Amino acid sequence: MLEVKNLRCSYGTNQVLKDINFRVDKGEVIAIVGSSGSGKTTLLRSISFLHKADGGTIRFLDFEKDITRLKGSEIRRLRMRLGYVFQNFNLFRNMTVRQNVMEGLVTARHMDRAEAEKITDAVLEKVDMLERADYYPDQLSGGQQQRAAIARSIAFRPDVLLLDEPTSSLDPELTREVLNILTQLAADGITMVVVTHEMGFARNVANRVIFMEGGVVVEDAPAAEFFNHPKQEATKRFLRTVTDDCG
Amino acid sequence: MSERLWEILASSLPNLLLYCVKVTIPLTACIYALSLVLAFLLALVQVLNIRFLSGAARIYVWIFRGTPLIVQMYIIFFGLPSVGITLNAFPSAVIAFSLNYAAYMSETIRASIQAVPVGQTEAGYMIGLNYFQIMTRIVLPQAAKIAFPTLFGSLIGLTKDSSLAASITVVEMFKAAQQIAARTFEPLALYCEAALIYLMLNTALTLLQRYLEKRLSWKQPLTE
Numbered sequence: 377m378l379e380v381k382n383l384r385c386s387y388g389t390n391q392v393l394k395d396i397n398f399r400v401d402k403g404e405v406i407a408i409v410g411s412s413g414s415g416k417t418t419l420l421r422s423i424s425f426l427h428k429a430d431g432g433t434i435r436f437l438d439f440e441k442d443i444t445r446l447k448g449s450e451i452r453r454l455r456m457r458l459g460y461v462f463q464n465f466n467l468f469r470n471m472t473v474r475q476n477v478m479e480g481l482v483t484a485r486h487m488d489r490a491e492a493e494k495i496t497d498a499v500l501e502k503v504d505m506l507e508r509a510d511y512y513p514d515q516l517s518g519g520q521q522q523r524a525a526i527a528r529s530i531a532f533r534p535d536v537l538l539l540d541e542p543t544s545s546l547d548p549e550l551t552r553e554v555l556n557i558l559t560q561l562a563a564d565g566i567t568m569v570v571v572t573h574e575m576g577f578a579r580n581v582a583n584r585v586i587f588m589e590g591g592v593v594v595e596d597a598p599a600a601e602f603f604n605h606p607k608q609e610a611t612k613r614f615l616r617t618v619t620d621d622c623g
Numbered sequence: 624m625s626e627r628l629w630e631i632l633a634s635s636l637p638n639l640l641l642y643c644v645k646v647t648i649p650l651t652a653c654i655y656a657l658s659l660v661l662a663f664l665l666a667l668v669q670v671l672n673i674r675f676l677s678g679a680a681r682i683y684v685w686i687f688r689g690t691p692l693i694v695q696m697y698i699i700f701f702g703l704p705s706v707g708i709t710l711n712a713f714p715s716a717v718i719a720f721s722l723n724y725a726a727y728m729s730e731t732i733r734a735s736i737q738a739v740p741v742g743q744t745e746a747g748y749m750i751g752l753n754y755f756q757i758m759t760r761i762v763l764p765q766a767a768k769i770a771f772p773t774l775f776g777s778l779i780g781l782t783k784d785s786s787l788a789a790s791i792t793v794v795e796m797f798k799a800a801q802q803i804a805a806r807t808f809e810p811l812a813l814y815c816e817a818a819l820i821y822l823m824l825n826t827a828l829t830l831l832q833r834y835l836e837k838r839l840s841w842k843q844p845l846t847e
Contacts, residue, residue: 426745452753460749466742470764480750483760528750 377402377567378423378536383432383443385415385422392418394591396432400536400569405562407578407599408571410588411614416571417463419588420538424460425451437535456484459529459537463544465521467513473500473524474509477531485532499527503557519550523557530566537561539570555581575618579603587611628812635803635813639796643820646713646795651785653717655778658724665729670736680729687726693787695719700791716788720781728777735770736762768840775832779825786821796820 378400385393392415400406408416421427423434425446434443436454446454467476474496481492500506503523513521522542529537542558543551555577562568562581572578578585578599585602587595587610595602595611606612665683668676687695700715710718739762747757786797794802800817804810 424749426748452751455749456751458749460746462742462746464742466740466746468743468746468761470761470768479752479760483756484751525746532751 377436379435380423380443381433381435383419383422383434384430385418385427386430387418391430392591393422393429396591396593398586398593400567402535402567403565404584405568405582406570406584406586407582408569408586408588409573409575409578409614410594411617414588415591416588417540420460420540420569420571424455424458424538426460456532457535459532459534461522461525461529461537461539461542463541465513465518465525467521467525467528469513472510472512473505473516473527476513476524477528480528480532495531496527499531500524502530502560503527517550518546519553522546522550522554526554526557526561530561535567537566537568539568539572541571541573543572543574575603575615587614589614628809631803631807631809632812632816635800635807635816638803639799639817639820642794642796642799643824646793647782647785647797647824650713650716650788650793650795651778651782654720654724654785655781657717657721658728658777659774661721661725662728662732665725666732666736669729669733684726684729687723688730692719692723692784693790695723696787696791712788712791712793715791716785716793720785720788724777724781728774731770731773731777732766735766735773738769739765771836771839772832775828775835779828779832782824782828783821 380396380398383393383396383398384391396415396419398419408419410416418427422429422443429443432443434441434446434454437457439450441450467473468479471479477496477499478489478492481487481495482489487495496509497506500509503526505520505523505527508516508520508524511520513524516524526539526542539558543554546554551574555574558568558570558577559581570577570582582599585595585597585599586593587602587606587608589610595606595608597607602611603615606615665680668680671677696716696719699710699719700712703710743761743765744757747761752760785795788795789798789801792798797817800813804813807813
């Protein structure tokens with residue numbers, strides 16, 4: 377469904393992604409794990425063209441192209457089919473939750489208002505935010521904001537939902553709120569790529585886990601295999617640190 | 624206070640108010656409207672980083688913020704006639720003030736636009752909006768809220784500064800007070816009277832600002 381090959385990306389002279397190959401199939405839930413600075417977030421950002429890649433090819437929708445040669449219209453078309461959930465939510469602060477969700481439907485996709493409202497109500501119901509539909513982001517807790525942001529990015533039924541550390545700025549209780557929603561979305565068959573530090577979520581919900589270190593994919597395996605029989609030394613080391621952290 | 628002084632104050636009050644309504648307020652309104660438009664354009668070409676225009680805008684701000692307003696007024700009103708451009712006092716004041724205020728206000732607007740977190744723009748792109756939609760629906764409304772108190776402060780400043788137009792013969796409220804003071808030999812009373820009218824005017828504007836800030840802004844965090 378979405379595939380990138382030989383993706384390279386850098387910040388100045390610092391090469392953050394070195395020849396990444398990565399592929400998502402329909403209905404898959406992929407967890408990308410790794411320590412901070414391993415390039416996880418940059419991977420999502422360069423797929424969505426929020427950060428310009430240095431090279432590589434991208435296959436998505438009906439095209440397969442050099443990622444540096446996409447036209448503005450192609451980037452926009454690609455973004456129309458990608459949902460993106462940010463670590464710090466990025467809800468539009470001048471709009472209510474409902475307006476945040478409607479914006480992508482009415483303004484970007486010219487959907488009929490009544491129909492957009494119906495969809496908005498449905499997705500807000502799904503993330504349990506319908507009651508707070510007329511609140512502004514600043515009036516909501518982090519967990520509520522993130523749930524609203526998830527509603528905003530699934531409203532237009534993206535082919536792939538990219539989530540960049542969706543729970544990293546939330547405390548444990550709010551993290552659970554959001555993870556429950558994501559688990560439910562996975563059960564609904566929504567294709568997701570989640571950058572996360574939540575190993576429990578990766579183990580229980582993801583089909584596949586990708587471990588990144590120093591800008592390369594070290595291991596890419598089905599979740600059960602990844603946690604029970606990791607092949608690479610670096611993965612074992614990482615899993616030991618993470619489980620130690622959990623006590 | 625002597626009876627004569629009361630009489631002078633009472634008889635000059637309607638006169639001063641008349642000049643306030645007929646000249647000071649229209650002068651301020653014209654300047655403010657023009658400088659707001661110009662400031663917005665100056666800020667926009669810098670934010671959009673339009674080649675040449677962006678640099679030109681920076682040079683403009685450098686010059687008009689770096690030289691005194693009264694000198695700019697003198698150049699336009701007393702200086703330009705020597706190269707064949709003769710303007711009346713009122714338009715000269717409007718032009719000089721607008722050019723000067725726009726330089727300051729464009730910095731306020733530019734900074735406010737840039738103060739909107741980049742995440743707002745990124746989120747806009749990721750739900751499928753184009754740059755124009757992101758600017759008009761997300762960035763500019765948020766920037767307006769940030770800029771509003773400072774821009775309104777400029778309006779209050781301008782109301783007072785408009786008295787500088789007296790120096791190039793515009794008969795506005797302060798100039799009218801000057802003339803009455805010269806006639807009656809009561810400068811202290813007359814200038815205090817004029818000051819009081821400016822104070823009233825700006826009190827009204829301050830109240831208006833508070834009202835508008837409440838009306839125009841979206842809701843604040845409940846914890847604040």
